[in-house]
Amino acid sequence: MEYAKDILGTIGNTPLVKLNKLTKDIDALVLAKVETFNPGNSVKDRMAVKMVEDAEADGRLKPGGTIIEGTSGNTGMGLALAAVVKGYKCIFVTTDKQSKEKVDILKAVGAEVIVCPTDVAPDDPRSYYSVSKRLGDETPNSWYVNQYDNPSNAVAHYEQTGPEIWRQTDGKVTHFVVGVGTGGTISGVGKYLKEQNPNVKVWGVDTYGSVFKKYHETGIFDQNEIYPYITEGIGEDILPENVDFDIIDGFTKVTDKDAAVFTRKLAKEEGIFVGNSAGSAIKGVLQLKEHFGPDDVVVVLFHDHGSRYVGKMFNDDWMRDRGFLEEEITTAADLIKGHKDKPLVTVMTEELVSHAIERMKAFKISQIPVKDVDGFVGSVDETDLFRAFVEDKAVADKPIKEVMGAPFPEVSKDATIDAVSKLITRDNEAVLVNLGAGKYHIITKHDIISAIQ
Incomplete structure (x- = not known):
């Protein structure tokens, strides 16, 4: 009979798949190494089990111990599978940038998950680097994995992924392209392939907000390169020891929008849900x-499965909110597609200023049209209210009509974006769009900016 003795025995030997439609303009054979066929649905299964086995061998991980790691989700999944099979507990620290699906999957396999803020410096005590290290110090009988600097990470890919690619391409691979995060995959695979053929080119894919590309090209760790980004799983604001820059021939940077758009294209045009x-x-x-x-x-490695991004890149509303959805926007009606089903928030002339403030807070908006029984007669925005408050601290108990400004201009739903844009000025923060049948909606600067592709 043919079977694996446990789920860990199914890791590796993932397929190479020829890409056709997306690469039709590339004058080369492009093959995808689809790592979603691993049991944890990502390339990280390989190095997770290797790190666990090496830690067991040298006594860092003892029977009944607790595995602690900072992870974007995929390494945690690989570690959790190993923990289930081998009888360990897991505590994983991740960031609020990661998809909800990743957190839920980790919990589903028995891990405790702690979520930390993304937009803090690595040495901030709230960062997921700092929290995971602290838990490693404080938790009895625990092992802090540290995938960024753990050499077993790169060794796993030197021993497994690299040889697979070489064998599957019959030694004909000429270029290896992969996103760079901890650096284990590109360094381990790249080292193996270059040992077989020094002419193989190894390319890293970086993201805007990460330091890798500039550091590789100049040797400068530029703090100004570091800022929040949406793309998950690649890029860093630190230099992990697993990134061997000498093995990498070059980097290219990809925007958040392109990453999201091409994630969807892979599903729709190649049938690869990653x-x-x-x-x-x-x-x-x-x-x-x-x-x-x-x-x-050319071999390009696809890290993980699309099921972990259903609420993000594969969700139209999420894409539209970030201006990533590739759809034609030409009219006023197009500008409000993402929120046209939500009611227009208004305030009546005789209501108190405090009522308008409460609505702004509740709906997280900055301006509100003012109505009376005959229709729209004015408007208020947070700037007006702030000025009124500075002049009169008792303004909250006054009726809206005493502080309101001129009503927002109205346009038809067929008005062009250019016509709408000209109506939004320093003195006028929004435009009302008449959708017909007595229904109106509001267009703000945010809607205009979101439409810029």
């Missing part, structure tokens, strides 16, 4: 196409 970093990776391949020739074999 995650956010795969969108970055395939866009990176397209950006590097001038480096490829007709005899080249």
Whole structure:
């Protein structure tokens, strides 16, 4: 009979799949190493089990111990599978940038998950780096994995992923392209492939807000390169020890929008349902196409599964809110597609200023149309209310009509974006769009900016 003795025995030997539609303009054979076929649905299963086994071998991880790690989700899943099979507990620390699906999946396999803020410095005590290290120090009989600096990370890919790619391409691989986060995959695979053929080119895919590309090209760790970004699984604001810059031939950076758009394109045009970093990776391949020739074999690695991003890149509302959805926006009606079903928040002339303030807080808005029984007669925005409060601290108990400004201009639902934009000025923060049948909605500066592609 043919069977694996446990789920860990199914890790590896993932397929190479030829890409066709998205790479039709590339004069080379492009093959995707689809790591979603691992049991934890990501490439991280490989290094997670290797790190656990090496820690067991040298006594860092003892029977009944607790595995502690900071993770974007996928390494945690691999560690959790190993923990289930081998009898360990898990505590994982992640960031609020990661998808809800990732957190829920980790909990589903028995892990405790702690969520930390994304937009803090690595050495901030609230960062997921700091919290995971602290838990490792404070938790009895625990092992802090530290995938960023743990050499077993890269060794796993040197021993497994690299040889697989070499064997599957019959030694014909000429370029390896992969997103870079902890650095284990690119460094381990790259080292193995270059040992077989020093002419193999190894390309890293980075994201805007990360330090890798500039550091590789200049040797400068530029703090100004660091800012929040949406793309998950790649890029860093630190330099992990697992990133061997000497093995990497070059980097290309991919925007958050392109990463999200191409994640969806992979599903719709290639039938490959993979995650956010795969969108970055395939866009990176397209950006590097001038480096490829007709005899080249380009292998691009897809890290994880699309099921972990159903609430993000595969959700139209999420994409639309960030201006990532590729749809034609030409009229006023198009500008409010994402919220046209929500009621228009208004305030009546005789209501108190405090009522308007409460609505602004409740609905997280900055301006409100003012109505009376005959229709729209005025408007208030947070700037008006702030000025009124500075002049009179008792303004909250006054009727809206005493502080309201002129009513917002009205346009038809067919008005062009250009016509709407001209109506929004320093003195006028919004426009009302008449949708017909007595229904109105509001267009703000945010709606205009979101429509800029």
